[in-house]
Amino acid sequence: MSIDIYWRIGTHGDQPSLRRRVTSRGEWAPVVPGSLAPGVRHGRRDGYSYVEHMADVARASEVSGFVGGLLPSFPFTDDPWATAAALARETTTYRFMIAYQPGFLHPVQAARMSATLQRATGGRLVYNIISGGGGPAQLWWGDRVDHDDRYARTSEFLDVLKGVWNGGPFDYEGRFYRVEGAGLPEPLARQPFPEIYFSGSSKAAIEAAGRHADYYLSWLEPFPDLAAKFAQVREHSAALGTAPKFAVRIDVLARETEEAAWDEIRRGWEHVDPSALASADGDSVGWLRSQSFVSWPVRHHRELEVSPNVWGGFHLLRGGPAFGLVGSYAQVAERLDELIGLGVGAFILAGVPHLEEAYRVGEEVLPLLKGHDVRVASPLTAALSDSRA
Amino acid sequence: MTETPEFLVTVPTRGDGRHPLRRDRGDWEERRPLPAFVTDPRGGVSGPSAHIAQVGRAAEIAGLDGALVPFDPEGEESLVLAAGLLRGSRHLRVIAGFHAGIATPVYAAKLSASLQRFTGGRLDWQIDVALDPVVARAHGDFLQGGDRYARAEEFLTVAKGVWHEEGYTYEGVFYQVLAGGFQPPNAGLPFPRVHLSGIEPGALALSARHADVHLFDPGQNLDVGIAGLGDRAAAEGRAVAYGLRLPVLAREDEEEAWREARGLWALAGGADEDFPRPDPKTGLWPGFDRIAGPGALGLVGSYEGVAAGIRAYRDLGVTTFVLSARPTVEEAYRLGERLLPLFATESQKETAHVH
Numbered sequence: 001m002s003i004d005i006y007w008r009i010g011t012h013g014d015q016p017s018l019r020r021r022v023t024s025r026g027e028w029a030p031v032v033p034g035s036l037a038p039g040v041r042h043g044r045r046d047g048y049s050y051v052e053h054m055a056d057v058a059r060a061s062e063v064s065g066f067v068g069g070l071l072p073s074f075p076f077t078d079d080p081w082a083t084a085a086a087l088a089r090e091t092t093t094y095r096f097m098i099a100y101q102p103g104f105l106h107p108v109q110a111a112r113m114s115a116t117l118q119r120a121t122g123g124r125l126v127y128n129i130i131s132g133g134g135g136p137a138q139l140w141w142g143d144r145v146d147h148d149d150r151y152a153r154t155s156e157f158l159d160v161l162k163g164v165w166n167g168g169p170f171d172y173e174g175r176f177y178r179v180e181g182a183g184l185p186e187p188l189a190r191q192p193f194p195e196i197y198f199s200g201s202s203k204a205a206i207e208a209a210g211r212h213a214d215y216y217l218s219w220l221e222p223f224p225d226l227a228a229k230f231a232q233v234r235e236h237s238a239a240l241g242t243a244p245k246f247a248v249r250i251d252v253l254a255r256e257t258e259e260a261a262w263d264e265i266r267r268g269w270e271h272v273d274p275s276a277l278a279s280a281d282g283d284s285v286g287w288l289r290s291q292s293f294v295s296w297p298v299r300h301h302r303e304l305e306v307s308p309n310v311w312g313g314f315h316l317l318r319g320g321p322a323f324g325l326v327g328s329y330a331q332v333a334e335r336l337d338e339l340i341g342l343g344v345g346a347f348i349l350a351g352v353p354h355l356e357e358a359y360r361v362g363e364e365v366l367p368l369l370k371g372h373d374v375r376v377a378s379p380l381t382a383a384l385s386d387s388r389a
Numbered sequence: 390m391t392e393t394p395e396f397l398v399t400v401p402t403r404g405d406g407r408h409p410l411r412r413d414r415g416d417w418e419e420r421r422p423l424p425a426f427v428t429d430p431r432g433g434v435s436g437p438s439a440h441i442a443q444v445g446r447a448a449e450i451a452g453l454d455g456a457l458v459p460f461d462p463e464g465e466e467s468l469v470l471a472a473g474l475l476r477g478s479r480h481l482r483v484i485a486g487f488h489a490g491i492a493t494p495v496y497a498a499k500l501s502a503s504l505q506r507f508t509g510g511r512l513d514w515q516i517d518v519a520l521d522p523v524v525a526r527a528h529g530d531f532l533q534g535g536d537r538y539a540r541a542e543e544f545l546t547v548a549k550g551v552w553h554e555e556g557y558t559y560e561g562v563f564y565q566v567l568a569g570g571f572q573p574p575n576a577g578l579p580f581p582r583v584h585l586s587g588i589e590p591g592a593l594a595l596s597a598r599h600a601d602v603h604l605f606d607p608g609q610n611l612d613v614g615i616a617g618l619g620d621r622a623a624a625e626g627r628a629v630a631y632g633l634r635l636p637v638l639a640r641e642d643e644e645e646a647w648r649e650a651r652g653l654w655a656l657a658g659g660a661d662e663d664f665p666r667p668d669p670k671t672g673l674w675p676g677f678d679r680i681a682g683p684g685a686l687g688l689v690g691s692y693e694g695v696a697a698g699i700r701a702y703r704d705l706g707v708t709t710f711v712l713s714a715r716p717t718v719e720e721a722y723r724l725g726e727r728l729l730p731l732f733a734t735e736s737q738k739e740t741a742h743v744h
Contacts, residue, residue, distance in 0.1 A: 027574040051476070051507035075499075076572055082503035085472030089438055108528045109466075109491035116466040119416065120438035120473065139567035142495040142547065142559075160529070168527070180526035185403075185463040187417060 003340060005366060006097060007061035007358050008249070008350035009054050009069040011077035018253065018268040018317040018352050025353070026050035028076070054083060055090050057354045064362025068095025070128060070249070070348045075140050081105075081113060088120045097126040097197065097348070102157035103143055103150065108182055111161045115184050118191035128197045128217065129154060131205060145176075151200075151208040152176070158196075158212050166190050197247055197346075201229070201289055210237035215247040215346050220323040222293050222306045227342050245345035251314045251324030252351050254332040254365050261326050262302070268317040269301040291322070309335050318352050333368035340371030393732055394703055397455040397484070398448045398721050399634070399713035400474070402464030405440060407716050409657040409680040414716065415440035415465075437465060438473055445474040447718040448481060451725025455482035457634075457711045460517045462524045468500065475508040484584055484711075486515040489540055490530035494547035494564060502552070502571060505578040515584035515604070516541060518592065538591040539563075545583065545599045552580050584632065588614050596629055597621035602709050604632040607673050607686040615706050632709030633702055636677045636687030639695040639714075639728055650689050653680045672698055681713060696731040 013026030023029040025036045031045060037053035039046045058069055071080030084096035096117070105113070117125045131150045138144075145153055156174040160182070163170040167190070168183015183189065198213035200206070206229075209216045216233045218226060230246050237243055255261040294312050298304055304313040309327040314320065325332045336347065351357025404412020413420045416437040423429045448456050456474055458467040471485035491497065504512045518541045522533065532540055543561045550557045550566070557570035570576070582601040585592065588609045596603045596618055603618055605611050615631055622629045638653075640646035654664055657679045667674040667689065677685035688698040699710060714720035 047509070049507050049509070076575070078506065078575075079500040079503040081468070082472055082500045082507070085469040086476040086504070086507050088469075089442065089473060089477070103493075104496035105492045106490055106529050109487075112466040113469050116437070116469040119465070120469065139565070140495075140569045142493045142551075142564055142566045142569065144565050177529055178531060179529040180531075181523060182527040182529070188465070 003344075003369075003371065004067045004247075004346040005065070006095070006346065006348040007057070007064075007066040007069050007361075008348055008354065009057050009061075009071055009083070010350075010354050011054070011072050011080060011083060012074065012319065013050065014053070014353050014355070015318060016353055018264060018314075020268070020271050021318065025053050050078065051083065051086050053355070054078075055087055057358060058087055058091050058094055060355050061358035061362065062091050062094040064359050065366050066349075066358065066362060067093070068097055068124065068126060070097040070350075071099060073099040073101070073130075075137055084117060084125070085113075085120070088117060088124075091124075093124070095124045095126050096121070097128050099128040099130055099199075101130050101141070101143070101150075102154045103145060103176075104141060107157045107160035107177060108164055108179060110157075111164045111184055112188065114161075114194060115165075115188035115191045118194070119188065123192040125194045126197065127194045128199060129158075129212070130199045131208065147202070148204045151204040154208055155211065162193070165193060198244070206233050207236055209233055209244060210240045210242055213244040216244045217247040217249060217348070219321040220248055220250045220310070220325070221289065222310060222323075223338065223342065225289075225293065226339075230343055246343050247346035247348065248339055248344050249321070249348040250336075250350070251320065252332055252349050252357070252361055252365065253311075253324065253326045254329050254351075254361060256328065256364075258328045258331060261328060265301055265311065265313070265317075265326055269313070272316045293323075320350075324350075329364045330368055333365050333370075336365070336369060337371040340369075392708065393734055393737070394699070394707070395454045395709045396724070396729060396732075397457050397482070397709065397711045398444070398453050398717065398724070399711055400441060400444055400456050400458045400470060401715070401717050402459060402461040402467065402470065405444070405715060405717050407719075409653050409715065438470075441465075441470050441473060442477050444717045444721065445477050445481060445483075447721040448725075449478045451721045452729055453481070453721060453725060455484060455513070457484040457515065458486060459515070460486035460488060462528070468504075471512060472504055472507075475504060475511055478511075480511075482511045482513055482582075484513040484515050484582075486517060488517045488520055488525075488528070488530070489537075489544040490525070490528055490532075494544045495551050495566060495569060497544075498548040498552050499571075499575070501581055502575045502578055505581070506574065510579040513582040513584060513601075515586070516545070518585070518595065519587050519589070535591055538595050541595055542598065549580055552576075552578075593618045593621055597625050597627065600629050602630045602632045604634055604709075604711065605707070606634050607671070608684065611702070611705050611707070619706075630709060631705075631707045632711060633707045634711045634713070635699075635702075636681040636685050636713045637695055637724070637728075638674075638687070638689045639692050639723070640690075642691045643694060646690050646694075650674065650676060681715070687713075692727045692731060696728060699732075 013023040013028035015023055024034055027038055031038055033040050037048045037050050061069055071083050073080050080098040084098055114125055131154045153176045156176045160172050160177050164182045164184055169181040170183050172179050195214045196212055197215045197217040198209040199217045253261055293306055294304055305311050309325050309331050311326045312322045314324045315322040325335050349361055351361055404417025405414040412418050458470045460467055467485045471483045474483045501512055518537050540563045543563045547559050547564045550559055551569045555570040556568055559566040583599055584602045584604050585596045585600040586604040605614055618629055638646055638650055640649055654676050659679050665675045673686040674689045675686055677687045688695045
């Protein structure tokens with residue numbers, strides 16, 4: 001089986017390193033000299049917008065060997081549908097993994113947008129379906145459906161989306177959706193259906209994943225916990241007669257040597273505000289789980305290394321999940337190989353800053369992987385692997 | 390009315406072509422094959438977005454102010470096309486047409502805020518409210534009659550609410566938001582200019598409260614519509630601009646234009662003896678029904694003649710003209726070179742000479 005390796009495109013700005021939590025890319029912080037996209041030129045904004053930077057990250061990761069990029073979605077981010085549609089024509093092989101919560105868009109509209117995007121990109125759209133999250137943020141979005149009900153809605157959403165996908169007429173009467181005589185018009189119909197990466201750590205999520213996921217996607221956790229979670233998904237899926245593959249979303253800090261990597265973390269740790277230790281928010285089971293692997297409070301950054309190279313403090317240095325890999329290029333590659341050994345069939349990697357680290361991880365870490373043949377994404381890496389063969 | 394009107398082009402959402410019935414540009418039909426002995430480089434390179442991008446560039450280069458991507462249940466999705474058009478242009482305003490059932494108002498606003506950020510605030514909305522009931526039900530929308538206007542009212546209220554106000558809370562019949570509202574940098578952007586349409590009282594009442602531009606069609610009674618909407622908007626303390634969706638066929642002289650019209654009529658399957666005459670009073674040609682879509686009425690004539698027709702609408706108060714003409718690329722160039730200069734003001738001409 002070939003392993004799909006994605007990169008992540010930050011949809012809410014980026015920092016130039018993990019050393020300081022300063023967002024100088026995009027205008028999520030005040031635009032001052034040194035800011036990029038938009039930047040300052042002769043004392044005025046230079047007219048660029050953050051989408052220019054996201055285009056750079058997409059092109060950089062495409063040429064570095066990643067099959068595509070994850071576009072996350074939160075209240076404060078840019079929207080992934082808008083981003084994918086804007087960038088569709090600026091890459092050639094790059095897949096756009098759109099994170100979304102069913103319920104914000106009507107499934108017929110999601111099908112229409114997806115089909116037009118498939119036509120615009122030659123079938124390079126991938127879904128990251130999120131049903132959980134929730135808490136106060138859910139009503140920020142104007143969504144009043146409860147946590148477990150959201151998985152039932154996701155099921156209905158996908159029923160309708162798949163029902164209209166190949167044309168019509170399609171009728172449906174569910175708890176959340178009702179359509180009559182629906183169907184995509186020719187020639188939007190019968191585009192390749194996007195692969196589904198399904199996120200969620202709760203019981204309801206794992207059950208729903210068994211039904212709908214091509215890949216069950218998890219944040220990185222300590223490997224034994226991850227293995228146990230996969231076993232749960234396998235068990236639920238087997239009962240349904242399905243067998244989703246597994247994917248892990250991992251932040252990576254890899255350097256030439258282990259010392260250089262930890263030194264980078266140490267420099268960031270020096271600026272962590274002790275009061276910034278995040279508290280659990282919302283009804284996301286994934287977030288609660290990630291907090292439970294470490295005994296707080298923590299004084300030294302290496303205390304968050306729960307097993308070799310697995311570090312649980314990334315959320316203190318940048319926004320996002322806690323766990324990631326820290327180490328030499330070779331060590332990080334070894335850990336990724338171990339995950340492949342646990343059954344992982346796809347990765348979504350990320351590093352700060354996303355542009356520069358896409359080149360670094362693509363050039364220095366991916367070629368060291370031994371687990372399986374990595375799916376070749378760009379003409380450049382294809383040429384390199386041909387010459388090595 | 391000395392102000393220069395705003396001209397937009399209508400983006401073809403289900404193919405385009407020289408022949409009124411062919412849709413092979415934009416990948417809605419196979420391109421005609423080249424002879425076997427001719428090298429054909431086209432395989433796989435011309436997707437739908439390649440043609441849409443070409444339309445956008447043509448409209449921009451030709452000096453049009455914008456492009457309307459209508460909601461077309463039988464065509465490509467408009468927000469996706471709009472994103473590509475905006476990304477590929479510098480000046481063009483792009484109106485994305487959709488209906489209130491496509492998303493929650495929060496999500497429609499969120500997606501639009503990103504497009505505003507990416508493009509310097511050039512996205513506009515056209516909300517279709519009175520959908521054909523069959524189309525509406527196929528899109529999961531079973532509301533009928535006045536409820537559709539009530540829902541559109543809430544949709545626009547909530548979308549504007551979260552856009553402009555942090556900590557926004559709303560409790561309505563159709564929507565609910567708690568402690569919503571966008572934060573910087575998604576806050577403080579220009580809200581998409583809202584285009585609405587329809588001539589019935591519910592439509593005019595909604596426009597009076599929410600439209601920036603109300604789009605009419607040539608078959609409607611603009612005198613009555615504009616007067617009615619003007620009064621209602623004034624009562625709300627607002628002003629609404631008036632627009633017109635107008636198919637055009639403009640050529641060097643009258644004779645050439647009508648020769649072209651006859652040719653298109655025949656290609657679209659019209660019998661010569663049925664070739665319709667323009668309405669003697671309005672000058673509108675009903676033959677567009679066959680070549681531009683059911684019920685379409687538009688202007689045929691010389692550039693000066695079509696310009697005179699447009700001026701007559703401008704005298705009624707119309708300031709936005711959403712033109713449609715096929716094939717879209719060639720006709721956008723033609724309109725930009727020949728029709729639009731007839732509306733250049735003296736000061737614009739002087740500026741052009743200086744450079």
